[in-house]
Amino acid sequence: MVEKEYICIICPVSCDLSLTDDNGDLSVSGNTCKRGEIYAKNEYTKPVRMITTTVAISGSVHPLIPVISTDMVPKEKLKECINLLYNLQLQAPIKEGDIIVKNILDTGVDIIAAKSVKKL
Amino acid sequence: MREIELVIIGGGPAGLAAAVKAYELGLRDILIIERDIELGGILQQCIHDGFGLHRFGKQLSGSSYAQKFIDKVEEYNIPVYCNTMVIELTEDKKITAVSPQEGLLHIQAKSIILAMGCRERTRSQVRILGTRPAGVMTAGAVQRYINIEGWKTGNRAVILGSGDIGLIMARRMTLEGIFVEGVYEVMPNLGGLRRNKAQCLDDYNIPLHLATTVVSVHGKQRVDGVTVAKVGPDRMPIEGTERYIPCDLLVLSVGLIPENELSRNAGLELHPITKGPIVDTTMMSSVDGIFVAGNVGAVFDLVDYVSLTGEVAAQGALSYLRGQRTHSNSIEVIAGDNVSFIFPQNFYATKDHKDNEKATLYMRVKKTMKKVRLEVTCNGQIIATKKERFATPPEMLSIDIPVDKILDGQLKINVLE
Numbered sequence: 404m405v406e407k408e409y410i411c412i413i414c415p416v417s418c419d420l421s422l423t424d425d426n427g428d429l430s431v432s433g434n435t436c437k438r439g440e441i442y443a444k445n446e447y448t449k450p451v452r453m454i455t456t457t458v459a460i461s462g463s464v465h466p467l468i469p470v471i472s473t474d475m476v477p478k479e480k481l482k483e484c485i486n487l488l489y490n491l492q493l494q495a496p497i498k499e500g501d502i503i504v505k506n507i508l509d510t511g512v513d514i515i516a517a518k519s520v521k522k523l
Numbered sequence: 524m525r526e527i528e529l530v531i532i533g534g535g536p537a538g539l540a541a542a543v544k545a546y547e548l549g550l551r552d553i554l555i556i557e558r559d560i561e562l563g564g565i566l567q568q569c570i571h572d573g574f575g576l577h578r579f580g581k582q583l584s585g586s587s588y589a590q591k592f593i594d595k596v597e598e599y600n601i602p603v604y605c606n607t608m609v610i611e612l613t614e615d616k617k618i619t620a621v622s623p624q625e626g627l628l629h630i631q632a633k634s635i636i637l638a639m640g641c642r643e644r645t646r647s648q649v650r651i652l653g654t655r656p657a658g659v660m661t662a663g664a665v666q667r668y669i670n671i672e673g674w675k676t677g678n679r680a681v682i683l684g685s686g687d688i689g690l691i692m693a694r695r696m697t698l699e700g701i702f703v704e705g706v707y708e709v710m711p712n713l714g715g716l717r718r719n720k721a722q723c724l725d726d727y728n729i730p731l732h733l734a735t736t737v738v739s740v741h742g743k744q745r746v747d748g749v750t751v752a753k754v755g756p757d758r759m760p761i762e763g764t765e766r767y768i769p770c771d772l773l774v775l776s777v778g779l780i781p782e783n784e785l786s787r788n789a790g791l792e793l794h795p796i797t798k799g800p801i802v803d804t805t806m807m808s809s810v811d812g813i814f815v816a817g818n819v820g821a822v823f824d825l826v827d828y829v830s831l832t833g834e835v836a837a838q839g840a841l842s843y844l845r846g847q848r849t850h851s852n853s854i855e856v857i858a859g860d861n862v863s864f865i866f867p868q869n870f871y872a873t874k875d876h877k878d879n880e881k882a883t884l885y886m887r888v889k890k891t892m893k894k895v896r897l898e899v900t901c902n903g904q905i906i907a908t909k910k911e912r913f914a915t916p917p918e919m920l921s922i923d924i925p926v927d928k929i930l931d932g933q934l935k936i937n938v939l940e
Contacts, residue, residue, distance in 0.1 A: 410721040416913045417717035435912070452722070455571045455584050456698060457670055464560060466673040469570035469586045478726075485698055499590045517570060518586040519594070 409446050411439045422447050451475035454514065458488050458503060462522050463495035469517040470503050476510045484508055496522045528552035529840050530618055530632040532609050532785065535564020536826050537817025538638030539592035540833030541840075546599045548841050554630070555596070555603045556620055562596065562603060563589035564640055565663065566826065568670045571691055577827035588826060604628075612785040614810055634812045634840040637786060637800070638833065641779040641818040646740075649683075649777045653740035656747075662688040662776040669699055677772025681749050682706045683737045687715035687824075687917070689776025694723035696774075703729050704768055707751055709736040709758055714776075715917055737773065738765065746771055779822045789813060796864045797821040803853050803871035804882035805839030806832060814840050821866040821885070824919050828885060835883075852931055856884060859937035861895075863887045863916070870924070870934055881923040888938050891915040896939045897922050902932035914938060 405424040410417055411434065420433045420443040429447065431440040445451065454472040476484060484507050493503065497516045504514040529545055531538045534557030542555050561567065566574070569585025576582055579591070596603065607622035616635055620628040643661040658677060660668075666688070668674040680701050682689050685708035693703045706724060711734045713720055724731055732751070738760050739750040753764035781799035783791070791800040792809035799820040800808040806815050816836040817829040842848050852872035856865045865886045888895075895914045899907040899922060906928045914920055920938070 410717050410725070412718035412721050415716055415718065415915070415918055417721075452726070453572050453582075457570060457673075459673070465671050467671060469584055469670065471570075471572060471584045471587065499587055517584040518567070518590055 407443075407447055409443050411442050413438045413442050450478040452478050452481055454481065454484055454488075454507075454512075455517070456485050456488055458491050458493055460493040460495055460497065460520060463520045464523060465520075468493060468497060468520050470514050471517045472507070473513045473515060474511075476507070476512050480508055480510060484510070484514075488514065495520045524617070524629045524631045526631045526633065527554050528633045528844055529554070529636065529837075530630060530634075531555045531636045531638055532612070532618075533557065533564065533638035533640060533817075533819070534559075534562040534603065534605070535638060535640050535817065536566055536589065536592070536829045537640070537819070537833040537836075538564070538636065539589065539596060540830035541636045541638060541816050541837040542601050543592055543595045543599070544834040544837035545841060546601055548837065550841060550844070553601050555601060556607050556609055556618075557603060557605045558608045560606045562593050562605065568663070568666045570670050571695070574826050577825065578830065585826070592830075609785060612789045614790045616789075616812055632812075634814065634844050636806075636814045636816050636833070636836045636840055637808075637819050638816045638836075639782040639785065639819045641822050642782045644775070644778040644780060646775060649775070651683075651737055651740055653749075654742055656740065656742035656745050658742070658746035658771055659740060659773045660775070662686075662692045662774050665692055665772075665774050666695070669695060675699060675701065677701055677770075679704060679770045680772040680774055681737065681751075681768055681770045682774045682776060684708065684776035684778070685710075685714040685720075685731060685733075686776045686778065687719050689774065690715045690719040690723040692774060692776065693729050694727060697727045697729065701772070703727075704770055705730045705732055707732045707735045707737060709754055710734070711756075716915075736760065740773060741767075746773055749773055779818070781819050781822065783819065786813075786815075786819070794821075794864070794868055797866055797868075799866075801869065802867040803869040804835075804867050804884070805842065805848075805871045806836035806867065807839050807843070807848075807871070812840075812843055814843075821864065823885070824917060828919060828921065831883065854931070854934050857933060857935040858886070859935045861889050861892065861914075861938040861940075862936055863889045865936055872926075872931065878927075880926040882926055883921050883923050884936065885919050885921045886936060886938070887916055887919055888914045889916065892938070892940050894940070898937045898939060899924055900935050900937070901928070 407422045409420040431443040457467040460468040566585035566589035574588040611619040618630040741748045752760040814836040816833040854870040897909040
């Protein structure tokens with residue numbers, strides 16, 4: 404039997420969740436709504452996170468452009484995704500929402516520009 | 524001297540929302556003055572997600588949220604002076620500003636919306652002893668260096684203060700290859716939201732030390748370490764608990780204060796707790812025709828609220844310009860049980876209101892509570908209530924009050940457990 408503690412990140416109430424894994428039979432306590440139960444189970448089986456970082460860009464006022472993922476990616480792939488993004492060099496102009504990397508590391512998630520950057 | 528109907532000082536979320544709203548209400552003679560080289564304000568350096576859930580129904584990054592408004596300003600061709608700093612504002616609404624392109628500018632505004640935002644508390648405001656080397660920075664400064672300018676601000680960081688900006692920056696610095704030794708918080712409880720602790724500290728195994736503070740900074744040219752110590756209930760360091768931590772960066776996330784040098788200059792009356800101008804529910808300050816929007820009035824936790832106050836201020840400025848403002852009643856709203864402050868502080872009561880018109884009041888509570896009831900009373904009679912599952916000091920609460928119910932009498936808000 405495995406027991407895990409989580410702080411729910413779904414809403415500001417931030418419930419303290421306890422998850423018990425009894426030979427694959429998962430149960431959650433401490434949650435005050437259904438979303439908390441789903442969060443704890445996901446967090447235990449396949450935790451996911453958003454990616455937000457910056458990518459190098461030339462031909463613009465600032466040397467960086469912020470980017471964001473269109474959905475959450477598996478937590479264990481976060482670092483690898485970010486390293487991939489750090490090795491890119493983009494060129495202005497770019498419009499907010501433009502795809503920077505399609506289907507990053509086969510996660511099914513795109514990385515898009517989080518700002519419009521004009522050419523100098 | 525050039526005359527302009529509405530001048531908006533500050534092109535961040537509050538100023539942008541005010542400009543867009545004023546245009547949509549039919550005003551054309553608008554000018555936005557922004558001191559940075561681009562619009563967007565602090566949102567441009569907030570690359571993390573979590574913005575705009577109320578307004579856009581999804582969690583945008585700060586820069587995307589700003590972009591939505593910047594696109595509107597461009598679409599409407601609203602005049603903007605970037606890289607322009609307002610250096611003086613007078614009670615009769617004369618503005619002096621400077622910029623490399625325009626030189627010295629003198630403007631006579633008919634109405635003004637102040638949207639200068641807030642400023643971070645610095646080292647001197649939290650009185651940390653020791654030497655004064657490079658490498659002691661506010662969290663917002665580090666955020667700008669890393670996210671906009673592309674500098675690495677150090678290799679080994681200590682963060683003082685567990686507000687949301689400090690937590691966000693702990694994660695950001697870690698991803699940027701800066702080792703974060705720990706987050707230290709003088710209070711016995713977390714300053715920011717617990718979900719931010721989970722995502723930003725726990726995910727990266729960054730320790731949080733409560734009831735602990737930085738007592739001294741060491742280093743000559745550059746920080747080479749700090750001394751931390753546990754504090755007692757009086758928040759004073761406990762002797763014998765000092766610990767030396769080698770680091771080359773001390774990041775301060777120790778609170779925000781509304782930026783009101785211009786407001787003071789113009790004679791606006793400020794509130795001792797919010798540190799911003801005292802306003803009524805149309806966002807007008809104590810000076811006729813000068814309105815306030817966003818964090819310059821009170822520090823908000825959500826940008827959605829900041830934009831809303833910008834829109835209310837735009838509406839207020841329009842009514843003022845069109846001579847529709849009647850100086851009937853300004854009723855003080857009293858912070859009752861468990862409420863630390865209410866913003867706006869005064870209720871603008873008028874008989875000329877639309878049907879079902881509502882005014883929004885924002886407030887912060889004094890302590891964390893579960894299952895609360897907000898209760899607005901006028902002369903002891905309940906005129907509005909709202910239930911919340913949860914209330915905590917880092918998060919603002921809001922309540923809508925029907926304008927037609929306001930009588931001439933004391934208004935009070937209680938938050939009851």
